[in-house]
Amino acid sequence: xxxxxxxxxxxxxxxxxxxxxxxxxxxxxxxxxxxxxxxxxxxxxxxxxxxxxxxxxxxxxxxxxxxxxxxxxxxxxxxxxxxxxxxxxxxxxxxxxxxxxxxxxxxxxxxxxxxxxxxxxxxxxxxxxxxxxxxxxxxxxxxxxxxxxxxxxxxxxxxxxxxxxxxxxxxxxxxxxxxxxxxxxxxxxxxxxxxxxxxxxxxxxxxxxxxxxxxxxxxxxxxxxxxxxxxxxxxxxxxxxxxxxxxxxxxxxxxxxxxxxxxxxxxxxxxxxxxxxxxxxxxxxxxxxxxxxxxxxxxxxxxxxxxxxxxxxxxxxxxxxxxxxxxxxxxxxxxxxxxxxxxxxxxxxxxxxxxxxxxxxxxxxxxxxxxxxxxxxxxxxxxxxxxxxxxxxxxxxxxxxxxxxxxxxxxxxxxxxxxxxxxxxxxxxxxxxxxxxxxxxxxxxxxxxxxxxxxxxxxxxxxxxx
Numbered sequence: 001x002x003x004x005x006x007x008x009x010x011x012x013x014x015x016x017x018x019x020x021x022x023x024x025x026x027x028x029x030x031x032x033x034x035x036x037x038x039x040x041x042x043x044x045x046x047x048x049x050x051x052x053x054x055x056x057x058x059x060x061x062x063x064x065x066x067x068x069x070x071x072x073x074x075x076x077x078x079x080x081x082x083x084x085x086x087x088x089x090x091x092x093x094x095x096x097x098x099x100x101x102x103x104x105x106x107x108x109x110x111x112x113x114x115x116x117x118x119x120x121x122x123x124x125x126x127x128x129x130x131x132x133x134x135x136x137x138x139x140x141x142x143x144x145x146x147x148x149x150x151x152x153x154x155x156x157x158x159x160x161x162x163x164x165x166x167x168x169x170x171x172x173x174x175x176x177x178x179x180x181x182x183x184x185x186x187x188x189x190x191x192x193x194x195x196x197x198x199x200x201x202x203x204x205x206x207x208x209x210x211x212x213x214x215x216x217x218x219x220x221x222x223x224x225x226x227x228x229x230x231x232x233x234x235x236x237x238x239x240x241x242x243x244x245x246x247x248x249x250x251x252x253x254x255x256x257x258x259x260x261x262x263x264x265x266x267x268x269x270x271x272x273x274x275x276x277x278x279x280x281x282x283x284x285x286x287x288x289x290x291x292x293x294x295x296x297x298x299x300x301x302x303x304x305x306x307x308x309x310x311x312x313x314x315x316x317x318x319x320x321x322x323x324x325x326x327x328x329x330x331x332x333x334x335x336x337x338x339x340x341x342x343x344x345x346x347x348x349x350x351x352x353x354x355x356x357x358x359x360x361x362x363x364x365x366x367x368x369x370x371x372x373x374x375x376x377x378x379x380x381x382x383x384x385x386x387x388x389x390x391x392x393x394x395x396x397x398x399x400x401x402x403x404x405x406x407x408x409x410x411x412x413x414x415x416x417x418x419x420x421x422x423x424x425x426x427x428x429x430x431x432x433x434x435x436x437x438x439x440x441x442x443x444x445x446x447x448x449x450x451x452x453x454x455x456x457x458x459x460x461x462x463x464x465x466x
Contacts, residue, residue, distance in 0.1 A: 007034050007052050009060055010197045012213045017063055021202060025069070025159040027152075028167045030198035031175050032074075032082040033057040045104070049081045056196055057082045061089020068092045069164035072155075074103025079169040082196075086167060100241075100307075101154060102170040107147045108177070110240045114140025125189060128173055132180035132187050146233040148181040150261075152201055152208065153223040157264025175199055179212040182219050224261045226336060226355055232348045234261055235338035238270055241307045244290060245344060249282035250275060252322050254337030255329070256381075262358065262389055269303070269310035275320045283313055299422040322349050330371055330378040332357040332364040333385060361391045365400060373412075375401045376420035376430055383428035406437070 020026050034053035049057065061068070068090040073083040075098045083096045101107045108131060109115045118138050119127055130138060135145040151174070159166040172193050179199040180187040191213065193199075199212040208219040224230050235253050239245060251274045257267035274280035284302075292306035301312045319325055326335040326349060335351035357364045363382045369375055379401045386393040405413060417434060424431070 007056060007195065009056055009063075010194045010213075013060075013197060014063075016200055016211050020165070020200065021204075022067075022163060024163050024202055024204075025156070025161065026165050027155045027159050027201040028165055028198050029151075029155065029175055029178055029201070030082075030167055030169050031172050031193040031195060032076075032079045032169055033085065034195045035078045045076050047078060049078050049085075053078075053195065054081070054085050057085030058089040060196055061086040061092075064090045064165055064167075065092075067165045068094065068167065069162050070094060070159065070166045071096045071169070072099045072102065072158065072167065073097070073169040074106070074171060075100060076103045076171070079103060079171070083167070083169045086169075099158075099168065101151055102168055102174065106171065106174060107151045107237075108142050108144065108173065109140065110137070110142050110236050111140040111245055116140070128176060128189070128192070131173060131177040142237065143229060143233050144177055145181050146229050148178040149223040150230070150233070150264075151178055152182060153261075153264040155264075156201065156203065156208075156223075175212075179210065179215075182208065182210050183212060183215055183217045184219075185215070224264070226258065226261060226350055226358060228348050228350065230261050231258060231336060231350060232338060232346055234258060235340075235346065235348075238267070238309070239340055242270060242290075242292075242309050242311050243272065243283060243286045245340075247282050247286035248342050249279040249286065250340065250342055251279055251283060252325050252337050252339050254322065254325050255334045256331075256385070258336040259333065259385070259388065266308070269312050271301075271312050271314065273314055273325055274317050277317050280313060280317050287311065322347060326351055327366075328370050330366055330369050330375070331381060331385065332366055335366060357391075361389075363389075363391055363393045363397065365397050367400065369400075369404065372404050373416055374419050374423070375404050376416055376434065377423045380420070380424060380426070380428050380430045383430070384426065387428070402437075405434075 033049045033056050035049050036047050064086065068086065071083045071087055071092075071094045073079045073096055079102070080096065080098075087094055087096060105112050105115070118140050122130070122138075127138075131144045135143050137143045155166070155168050175193045175198055176187055176191065182201075193213075197213070199210065202209050204218075208223070210217045210219060236245075238257070239253060243249075251272050253270060253272055255271040257270050260267045272283060274283055287304045287306065290306060292304040292311065295303040295305055295310070298312070300316070301314045304311045304313070319328065322337050322339045326337050329335045332351060332353035336354050337349050339347040339349075341347070351366070353364055353366060363385045365378075365382075369378065371378070379398060382393045382397065385391065405416060408416065420430065
């Protein structure tokens with residue numbers, strides 16, 4: 001490290017600090033502060049920031065007093081130390097949250113071993129040149145354009161609606177490539193960020209504002225969508241960080257996890273469907289090799305915890321194809337899937353009604369309902385999806401479910417209710433509505449010589465478990 005450099009906070013950062021909007025969240029994707037020299041040919045994960053690096057990060061924190069709202073960081077030491085000094089300087093006393101999309105491995109890395117080999121083969125400058133200008137992924141790496149858009153989407157969703165500056169501390173490659181793709185410019189080595197240099201993002205009239213060094217631009221396109229590229233890249237990233245890409249199993253990642261591409265928030269869980277017992281055994285073996293933690297028994301599935309994700313492996317090993325798998329879902333937004341093949345290739349399938357659901361901002365059903373015996377759980381899921389996505393759950397779609405329920409015998413309705421309680425994650429008013437229908441239909445049942453919905457021959461409301 002050259003000691004005669006007069007390190008300073010980059011002038012462009014001072015310029016933008018004075019001009020940022022104060023009435024909305026502003027995301028700052030920030031390169032860490034001044035560090036020591038990296039060993040030749042190594043990433044230097046343990047290299048700390050220097051004394052001047054600590055002083056500059058502290059000084060930037062002082063500038064952010066009263067404005068700093070959150071601190072997220074790559075788990076790499078120099079980024080964590082930078083976030084710590086920002087926190088002290090700002091007097092904000094914030095929780096510093098690690099985010100592995102920012103580093104170790106970072107948004108561009110899908111397979112760490114292959115990505116490391118690619119980096120060594122090309123060198124840092126050639127790899128950076130590819131990330132800022134190309135989208136086709138190199139071995140072990142993500143599609144750069146899709147990855148940068150997802151990172152921006154993720155940061156904005158994480159920032160929420162709280163006005164102020166939300167800092168995401170990371171590395172030069174992430175700052176440069178993200179800025180390049182969203183600015184629409186092939187940035188060169190002269191445009192790489194200095195220490196404590198960064199890109200600012202905020203939403204304005206449904207557009208994304210970008211500020212980086214002396215450049216400013218507006219990005220008006222969608223950051224993420226249910227297009228084939230975004231769906232595939234999401235699946236590659238999630239599979240790599242949980243099961244790994246070398247399990248040798250054929251399986252489908254399918255279901256509601258892809259809502260992340262709409263919300264920017266982490267998936268609730270990942271459903272991996274094995275088409276055979278042999279494939280399922282390989283998935284379990286892969287989870288064990290990666291030290292996944294087995295979770296308590298669940299209805300219809302086994303669950304594991306790994307890398308801040310819940311992976312669910314349904315007990316049933318059917319059907320045999322991704323298309324058949326998607327046809328057995330009830331919600332259009334669940335009918336999205338990626339097949340992982342043993343040779344490492346992927347196939348993607350997106351039901352057209354899933355796209356229609358997003359365009360209409362409505363939770364739509366796939367009719368006829370194949371799993372009609374579980375339709376109460378489907379109704380709960382409809383309402384939960386609507387709440388998470390700020391969509392509507394159309395009355396016409398809900399009537400389809402109640403029509404199925406009302407047309408069943410009392411014994412069948414009781415069975416549907418029991419299935420609902422085995423899988424319910426919050427009710428969303430479904431149990432209460434069933435209770436209302438139960439009592440409303442009591443007189444009708446008696447007049448027809450039927451018994452109301454009961455449990456072991458009783459008609460107590462407690463059997464409904466509301």
